[in-house]
Amino acid sequence: MDDLVERFLAGDRRALARIISRVENDTPEGREYLRALFPRSGKTHILGVTGGAGSGKSTLTGTLAAEYRRRGKTVGIVAVDPSSPFTRGAILGDRIRMQDLALDPGVYVRSMAGRGAMGGLAPSIADVVAVMDAFGFDVVIIETIGAGQDEVEIAGTAMTTILVNNPGTGDDIQALKAGIIEIADILVVNKADHPGADVLVSQLQALLSLSPAGSRRPPILKTTAIKNEGLGPLADAVADHYTYLENSGLLAKHRAEDARHQVLSIARQIVLERIRETTSEDELAALVARVAGRELDPHTAAEELAASVLG
Amino acid sequence: MSSTTTAQIRVLIAKPGLDGHDRGAKVVARALRDGGCEVIYTGIRQTPEMIAEAALQEDVDVVGLSILSGAHLELFPRIVAELRKRGVDDVLLFCGGIIPEEDTEVLTKLGFSAVFRPGTNTQDIVKFVYEHVKK
Numbered sequence: 001m002d003d004l005v006e007r008f009l010a011g012d013r014r015a016l017a018r019i020i021s022r023v024e025n026d027t028p029e030g031r032e033y034l035r036a037l038f039p040r041s042g043k044t045h046i047l048g049v050t051g052g053a054g055s056g057k058s059t060l061t062g063t064l065a066a067e068y069r070r071r072g073k074t075v076g077i078v079a080v081d082p083s084s085p086f087t088r089g090a091i092l093g094d095r096i097r098m099q100d101l102a103l104d105p106g107v108y109v110r111s112m113a114g115r116g117a118m119g120g121l122a123p124s125i126a127d128v129v130a131v132m133d134a135f136g137f138d139v140v141i142i143e144t145i146g147a148g149q150d151e152v153e154i155a156g157t158a159m160t161t162i163l164v165n166n167p168g169t170g171d172d173i174q175a176l177k178a179g180i181i182e183i184a185d186i187l188v189v190n191k192a193d194h195p196g197a198d199v200l201v202s203q204l205q206a207l208l209s210l211s212p213a214g215s216r217r218p219p220i221l222k223t224t225a226i227k228n229e230g231l232g233p234l235a236d237a238v239a240d241h242y243t244y245l246e247n248s249g250l251l252a253k254h255r256a257e258d259a260r261h262q263v264l265s266i267a268r269q270i271v272l273e274r275i276r277e278t279t280s281e282d283e284l285a286a287l288v289a290r291v292a293g294r295e296l297d298p299h300t301a302a303e304e305l306a307a308s309v310l311g
Numbered sequence: 312m313s314s315t316t317t318a319q320i321r322v323l324i325a326k327p328g329l330d331g332h333d334r335g336a337k338v339v340a341r342a343l344r345d346g347g348c349e350v351i352y353t354g355i356r357q358t359p360e361m362i363a364e365a366a367l368q369e370d371v372d373v374v375g376l377s378i379l380s381g382a383h384l385e386l387f388p389r390i391v392a393e394l395r396k397r398g399v400d401d402v403l404l405f406c407g408g409i410i411p412e413e414d415t416e417v418l419t420k421l422g423f424s425a426v427f428r429p430g431t432n433t434q435d436i437v438k439f440v441y442e443h444v445k446k
Contacts, residue, residue, distance in 0.1 A: 013367060013368065014367055014397060014398050014399070017367060017368055017369070017370035018370055020370065021318075021321075021370045025318040027318070083349075084344065084345075087344070087345050087346065087347045088319060088347050089319075089343065089344035089345055089346060089347045089348050089349065089350070090344060090348075090349045090350065091340055091341070091344050091350050091352055092349060092350065092351045092352070093351075093352050093354075095351065095352075095353050095354075095365060095369075096352065096353060096354035099353075099354070099361070102360075102361040102364055102365065103360055103361060103364055108368055109368055110368060110369065111349075111351050111369055113319070113349045115319075
């Protein structure tokens with residue numbers, strides 16, 4: 001290996017950026033870097049910011065990071081935007097909302113393309129976050145792709161998930177539905193200067209009052225990120241949640257579950273890669289054609305494929 | 312190997328200086344996106360320091376600068392200096408906008424591999440990036 005790890009450990013941000021690229025691209029080199037740095041991770045508070053497209057996630061992430069800077073903390077940000085399913089290209093535009101942090105030496109912002117991953121994240125996000133964690137940021141914020149009702153994967157990687165809502169985007173039945181709202185540790189009503197903010201807060205409150213007795217109720221906070229309003233109380237709520245996780249033993253449980261999930265999903269990926277390596281394109285095409293022709297059902301076909309590598 | 316994690320060309324499209332017209336920058340960003348690149352767009356009114364810092368943090372392979380104000384001979388050398396100061400010395404540089412023909416030589420010496428002017432076919436820019444990127 002080259003001197004990148006040495007420079008990384010000395011706090012060189014260019015080395016951090018280069019290592020992230022290799023880890024993101026999952027190159028053999030990237031895996032070496034991760035192997036070297038992973039034992040140093042596990043100290044950072046990892047936050048997730050999720051919510052619909054245009055809900056203000058990037059602006060909120062930027063202003064929350066600025067609040068942490070006022071509190072003397074360093075911040076790493078990973079902002080994910082979608083890739084084209086056709087060309088695999090992407091426009092990564094989250095930095096536009098974070099201009100005030102552009103020259104702050106205590107902040108590092110990295111844009112990532114989703115590259116087809118599920119859940120508003122990117123395939124290598126957990127590895128990239130581990131590298132940023134190992135670099136020594138006090139807080140790492142993951143900003144997801146605009147999420148709909150069912151993108152819950154962020155709660156696996158992030159210890160504290162902030163769900164960004166906006167006034168005027170649906171009645172209380174939306175909030176009653178299962179899915180993304182269940183993973184929120186903190187609910188934010190952003191663009192709180194718009195009409196309907198207080199109505200949304202009381203709808204969310206009413207909904208949370210239906211939670212089983214004794215369960216933790218996520219706090220609901222109003223922010224107007226673009227005017228820098230409400231970020232202090234939000235940073236306080238994040239800190240309270242971390243204390244709660246530590247004291248309840250949930251932090252250790254979260255780490256264990258995340259590790260389990262990562263190991264299993266990488267194992268699944270390895271099996272898939274082996275299948276692709278041992279099956280020729282022609283064999284695959286022939287098998288798939290039988291399924292498309294309704295000769296064979298997809299489960300039987302998949303079992304045949306798997307049997308070729310699993311024995 | 313899985314197709315989801317292979318390396319893609321990362322391009323920073325930036326607009327230095329004070330003019331606020333970023334239609335051209337957006338058209339180029341969109342063309343590169345459709346060409347399969349991951350394009351980081353930072354918006355208008357970027358200082359040389361902000362552009363260099365974004366290039367460093369995002370570890371881009373390519374930096375494309377758009378300028379219409381006529382301040383390119385003022386701003387571009389400062390951007391190149393800020394990039395070098397940060398050790399970002401191996402990126403492919405190109406620029407576009409309202410840039411007189413006679414300035415091409417100065418810009419080439421500065422390290423710009425291409426200058427694109429109004430009327431350029433966006434496909435030529437995509438082709439240029441793929442042919443010249445140091446991957």
